[in-house]
Amino acid sequence: MASRGVNKVILVGNLGNDPEIRYMPSGGAVANITIATSESWRDKNTGEQREKTEWHRVALFGKLAEVAGEYLRKGSQVYIEGQLQTRKWQDQSGQDRYTTEVVVQGFNGVMQMLGGRQGGGQSAPMGGQQQQQGGWGQPQQPAAAPQQNFAPQQQQQQQAPQQQAAPQPQYNEPPMDFDDDIPF
Amino acid sequence: MASRGVNKVILVGNLGNDPEIRYMPSGGAVANITIATSESWRDKNTGEQREKTEWHRVALFGKLAEVAGEYLRKGSQVYIEGQLQTRKWQDQSGQDRYTTEVVVQGFNGVMQMLGGRQGGGQSAPMGGQQQQQGGWGQPQQPAAAPQQNFAPQQQQQQQAPQQQAAPQPQYNEPPMDFDDDIPF
Amino acid sequence: MASRGVNKVILVGNLGNDPEIRYMPSGGAVANITIATSESWRDKNTGEQREKTEWHRVALFGKLAEVAGEYLRKGSQVYIEGQLQTRKWQDQSGQDRYTTEVVVQGFNGVMQMLGGRQGGGQSAPMGGQQQQQGGWGQPQQPAAAPQQNFAPQQQQQQQAPQQQAAPQPQYNEPPMDFDDDIPF
Amino acid sequence: MASRGVNKVILVGNLGNDPEIRYMPSGGAVANITIATSESWRDKNTGEQREKTEWHRVALFGKLAEVAGEYLRKGSQVYIEGQLQTRKWQDQSGQDRYTTEVVVQGFNGVMQMLGGRQGGGQSAPMGGQQQQQGGWGQPQQPAAAPQQNFAPQQQQQQQAPQQQAAPQPQYNEPPMDFDDDIPF
DNA sequence: TTTT
DNA sequence: TTTT
Numbered sequence: 005m006a007s008r009g010v011n012k013v014i015l016v017g018n019l020g021n022d023p024e025i026r027y028m029p030s031g032g033a034v035a036n037i038t039i040a041t042s043e044s045w046r047d048k049n050t051g052e053q054r055e056k057t058e059w060h061r062v063a064l065f066g067k068l069a070e071v072a073g074e075y076l077r078k079g080s081q082v083y084i085e086g087q088l089q090t091r092k093w094q095d096q097s098g099q100d101r102y103t104t105e106v107v108v109q110g111f112n113g114v115m116q117m118l119g120g121r122q123g124g125g126q127s128a129p130m131g132g133q134q135q136q137q138g139g140w141g142q143p144q145q146p147a148a149a150p151q152q153n154f155a156p157q158q159q160q161q162q163q164a165p166q167q168q169a170a171p172q173p174q175y176n177e178p179p180m181d182f183d184d185d186i187p188f
Numbered sequence: 189m190a191s192r193g194v195n196k197v198i199l200v201g202n203l204g205n206d207p208e209i210r211y212m213p214s215g216g217a218v219a220n221i222t223i224a225t226s227e228s229w230r231d232k233n234t235g236e237q238r239e240k241t242e243w244h245r246v247a248l249f250g251k252l253a254e255v256a257g258e259y260l261r262k263g264s265q266v267y268i269e270g271q272l273q274t275r276k277w278q279d280q281s282g283q284d285r286y287t288t289e290v291v292v293q294g295f296n297g298v299m300q301m302l303g304g305r306q307g308g309g310q311s312a313p314m315g316g317q318q319q320q321q322g323g324w325g326q327p328q329q330p331a332a333a334p335q336q337n338f339a340p341q342q343q344q345q346q347q348a349p350q351q352q353a354a355p356q357p358q359y360n361e362p363p364m365d366f367d368d369d370i371p372f
Numbered sequence: 373m374a375s376r377g378v379n380k381v382i383l384v385g386n387l388g389n390d391p392e393i394r395y396m397p398s399g400g401a402v403a404n405i406t407i408a409t410s411e412s413w414r415d416k417n418t419g420e421q422r423e424k425t426e427w428h429r430v431a432l433f434g435k436l437a438e439v440a441g442e443y444l445r446k447g448s449q450v451y452i453e454g455q456l457q458t459r460k461w462q463d464q465s466g467q468d469r470y471t472t473e474v475v476v477q478g479f480n481g482v483m484q485m486l487g488g489r490q491g492g493g494q495s496a497p498m499g500g501q502q503q504q505q506g507g508w509g510q511p512q513q514p515a516a517a518p519q520q521n522f523a524p525q526q527q528q529q530q531q532a533p534q535q536q537a538a539p540q541p542q543y544n545e546p547p548m549d550f551d552d553d554i555p556f
Numbered sequence: 557m558a559s560r561g562v563n564k565v566i567l568v569g570n571l572g573n574d575p576e577i578r579y580m581p582s583g584g585a586v587a588n589i590t591i592a593t594s595e596s597w598r599d600k601n602t603g604e605q606r607e608k609t610e611w612h613r614v615a616l617f618g619k620l621a622e623v624a625g626e627y628l629r630k631g632s633q634v635y636i637e638g639q640l641q642t643r644k645w646q647d648q649s650g651q652d653r654y655t656t657e658v659v660v661q662g663f664n665g666v667m668q669m670l671g672g673r674q675g676g677g678q679s680a681p682m683g684g685q686q687q688q689q690g691g692w693g694q695p696q697q698p699a700a701a702p703q704q705n706f707a708p709q710q711q712q713q714q715q716a717p718q719q720q721a722a723p724q725p726q727y728n729e730p731p732m733d734f735d736d737d738i739p740f
Numbered sequence: 741t742t743t744t
Numbered sequence: 745t746t747t748t
Contacts, residue, residue, distance in 0.1 A: 009201035009225030010635055010668060011242055013272065014382065016194035016451050016484060020745030040746040041193030058195055059745075060272060079746060081486060083384050083451070083562055088197065088244060088272075090288070097281075104274070104288035111663030116384060116562060118449060119487025192748060194451055194484060198566065200635050200668060265670060267378055267568050267635070295479030300378060300568060302633060303671025377569035377593030379610055381640065384562035388741030408742040409561030426563055427741075428640060447742060456565065456612060456640075458656070465649070472642070472656035560744060 013106045015060055015084040016118070017041040023064075025073040035069035037062050037076065039084065062086065065109040075117055085114035197290045199244055199268040200302070201225040209257040219253035221246050221260065223268065246270065249293040259301055269298035381474045383428055383452040384486070385409040391432075393441040403437035405430045405444065407452060430454065433477040443485055453482035565658045567612055567636040568670070569593040577625040587621035589614050589628065591636065614638065617661040627669055637666035 017039040024036045039062055044055040062084055064072050076082065086108035095101050108115055201223040208220045223246055228239040246268055248256050260266065270292035279285050292299055385407040392404045410425040430452055432440050444450065454476035463469050476483055569591040576588045594609040614636055616624050628634065638660035647653050660667055 006229070007225070007227040008668075009223075010198060010267075010637075010666070011201070011225040011244070012198040014194060014196040014198070015272075016384075016486070018193070018746040020747095038745065039193075041191070041195040042747070043189060043191040044748090045189040055748095057746075058271075058273060060195070060274075081747080083194075085562075087242075088199075088290075089242060090244075095283075099279075101285065103286070106272075114562070116559075118384070190748095192484075193746090194453075194482070196453075200568075200670070269378075298378070300376075302568070374597070375593070375595040377591075378566060378635075379569070379593040379612070380566040382562060382564040382566070383640075386561070386742040388743095406741065407561075409559070409563040410743070411559040412744090413558070423744095425742075426639075426641060428563070428642075449743080451562075455610075456567075456658075457610060458612075463651075467647075469653065470655070474640075558744095561742090 011087040012112075013084070013086050013088055015039050015041060015062070015082075015106065017060070017082070017084075019076055019078055019080045019082065020059065021078050023072045023076050025069065032066055033069035033073065035064040035072040035076075037064070037072060037082075039082065060106055061103070062106045062108060064113070064115060065107070068108055068113055068115045072115060081118040083114065083116040083118055084108060085112070087112065195271040196296075197268070197270050197272055199223050199225060199246070199266075199290065201244070201266070201268075203260055203262055203264045203266065204243060205262050207256045207260050209253065216250055217253035217257065219248040219256040219260075221248070221256060221266075223266065244290055245287070246290045246292060248297070248299060249291070252292055252297055252299045256299060265302040267298065267300040267302055268292060269296070271296065379455040380480075381452070381454050381456055383407050383409060383430070383450075383474065385428070385450070385452075387444055387446055387448045387450065388427065389446050391440045391444050393437065400434055401437035401441065403432040403440040403444075405432070405440060405450075407450065428474055429471070430474045430476060432481070432483060433475070436476055436481055436483045440483060449486040451482065451484040451486055452476060453480070455480065563639040564664075565636070565638050565640055567591050567593060567614070567634075567658065569612070569634070569636075571628055571630055571632045571634065572611060573630050575624045575628050577621065584618055585621035585625065587616040587624040587628075589616070589624060589634075591634065612658055613655070614658045614660060616665065616667060617659070620660055620665055620667045624667060633670040635666065635668040635670055636660060637664070639664065 020038040020040055026034045026036075028034060039060045040057050041060065042055055042057040044053060046052070047054050064086075084106060086106040088104060089107045090102050090104040092100060092102055107113070204222040204224055210218045210220075212218060223244045224241050225244065226239055226241040228237060230236070231238050248270075268290060270290040272288060273291045274286050274288040276284060276286055291297070388406040388408055394402045394404075396402060407428045407430055408425050409428065410423055412421060412423040414420070415422050432454075452474060454474040456472060457475045458470050458472040460468060460470055475481070572590040572592055578586045578588075580586060591612045591614055592609050593612065594607055596605060596607040598604070599606050616638075636658060638658040640656060641659045642654050642656040644652055644654055659665070
């Protein structure tokens with residue numbers, strides 16, 4: 005696998021939701037997460053404090069996807085290193101549409117959980133306990149059932165007509181153009 | 189301007205076309221370029237060599253936009269450091285659509301021309317001369333007229349109905365959500 | 373300030389000690405920290421788990437130095453973006469020696485505290501309280517007196533003859549070759 | 557191979573000399589190169605243009621070392637992605653000394669030749685031909701004989717007493733602490 | 741000297 | 745939708 009050029013994305017931010025884990029027909033895991041990064045500044049005109057949050061769609065593959073599914077939760081802080089990838093697909097009216105994601109895969113991909121030791125990060129209801137978010141601790145029960153097959157979820161989503169579904173791509177190496185069927 | 193999180197993109201690749209330069213009402217320059225990065229690998233099944241090219245939409249602002257307009261041409265090799273930004277807009281049918289770009293702006297943005305000394309990079313017809321691409325040399329006549337006002341080009345594009353036009357955003361700091369009206 | 377080439381270091385790790393803060397004659401703050409990054413792997417021969425820690429010497433300048441002095445403590449986790457810089461100096465026997473540091477300065481420098489919300493990070497004794505490390509919280513009393521002048525500390529260190537002292541460099545822009553007199 | 561933390565260096569610059577290639581007892585190749593990055597700015601006081609060049613010591617291993625030996629020459633422009641590593645060694649008087657290098661190795665290491673298509677990059681005398689530098693083209697005769705064994709060169713360097721020689725380290729995984737015996 |  |  006050679007490459008001409010450099011295509012690298014580095015993100016440090018917090019998850020907006022629990023990871024969504026799926027499994028490809030090959031058995032390989034895929035985790036989709038959204039990461040927020042934000043900037044704040046003082047508006048020159050009004051003088052008031054302003055903030056802008058950028059949301060990034062990130063897809064992790066293989067072992068990193070499994071780790072993400074086990075340890076990351078809504079609010080978790082992560083370091084991500086991946087590459088930009090734009091998928092083209094057609095919506096219901098046949099128009100070309102594009103979705104850009106940060107793909108974290110193979111030897112070039114990095115996912116590091118940050119802010120350890122502060123526990124928690126459980127997103128499922130924790131009766132009676134104070135809910136903690138934003139960190140990571142011991143391995144937990146995955147938020148999504150790990151044995152869940154990929155195809156059924158596919159069908160399930162296609163039954164939701166209000167959501168535009170992109171067709172399922174084929175997977176040749178590099179299988180980075182994996183598709184999760186929900187336009188960002 | 190503080191920030192919570194890290195949002196960084198690093199690209200090394202070649203321009204797919206001459207830069208498109210525009211000027212905002214404030215007079216600030218904006219350059220839109222597309223950069224190709226590619227990976228090649230041997231297909232496990234067929235055994236044949238395969239290659240995949242990824243195209244990145246990049247928007248440069250201010251001084252870097254001016255430099256890009258002067259020195260970069262189709263085929264030029266560049267190093268880019270910027271941040272990911274996704275703009276939301278509505279197409280003609282009112283549907284939400286998203287465009288993700290690499291924004292190169294301010295103190296965090298970097299644009300470095302690579303492969304100097306080999307001259308050329310002119311994309312306009314060069315009668316009698318051997319056309320060279322991929323490098324940069326002495327300052328040249330901009331490919332796009334630099335004094336061209338922003339608003340007219342805006343109108344011009346809206347007259348091309350086959351191209352979906354996103355509405356013009358307002359510019360408060362950080363004005364990174366500049367829009368070039370051509371969905372990627 | 374133009375640049376030919378790219379010189380960038382990105383670190384995520386934990387501080388080995390509290391930051392050391394000093395002030396230049398101009399009044400600008402300088403913070404020296406050491407950051408650990410580590411890798412672990414299974415030894416092919418012995419089959420046992422091994423780990424290697426790399427220590428990085430980091431120098432922050434200006435506002436980021438002040439923030440580091442206020443909020444960072446031994447064990448704190450940080451994201452650092454800076455540039456490599458090697459200083460040459462002569463030891464007591466007149467031999468050339470070199471010290472390489474990651475300089476975090478100006479608009480290209482980034483320092484982000486990670487792992488918020490878990491409190492603490494105080495390194496001074498905390499009688500009766502459970503000591504917390506590795507995070508950051510409310511502004512605290514600086515570990516080092518901020519008004520402490522630079523020159524005296526300079527003298528103080530020169531009185532410690534077992535430590536090789538590099539001579540004080542002059543500061544022209546870019547003043548990145550600041551020297552903290554203790555060979556790493 | 558897991559890692560706690562991030563340790564990443566990105567360089568774009570030009571080689572100060574031809575690569576020095578050596579071979580470890582295991583047969584693996586090691587290439588040592590020095591890369592220059594420079595910054596220029598206008599001095600506030602004198603108003604004159606100033607420039608500062610930073611030299612980086614880079615060690616490439618394995619396949620990338622072989623590619624470097626074949627294609628890179630003095631003046632070649634490269635993109636480098638590696639990690640910081642500081643080696644400790646004792647000089648002749650028994651004093652601890654440290655050398656920091658950018659190690660490019662394994663799956664995390666990247667070396668991309670830049671500015672292609674402009675040919676040349678040969679540093680050896682080229683009778684009658686116009687010498688070109690800074691690029692890369694077809695495979696060339698290595699500047700250093702590739703079959704040259706590691707140990708002899710070792711001895712040769714130790715015969716140069718004005719150069720401090722660090723002792724040869726042992727190689728367990730990760731063998732990144734390879735040593736080239738010439739303090740930077 | 742950190743951290744897990 | 746996160747975080748401070």
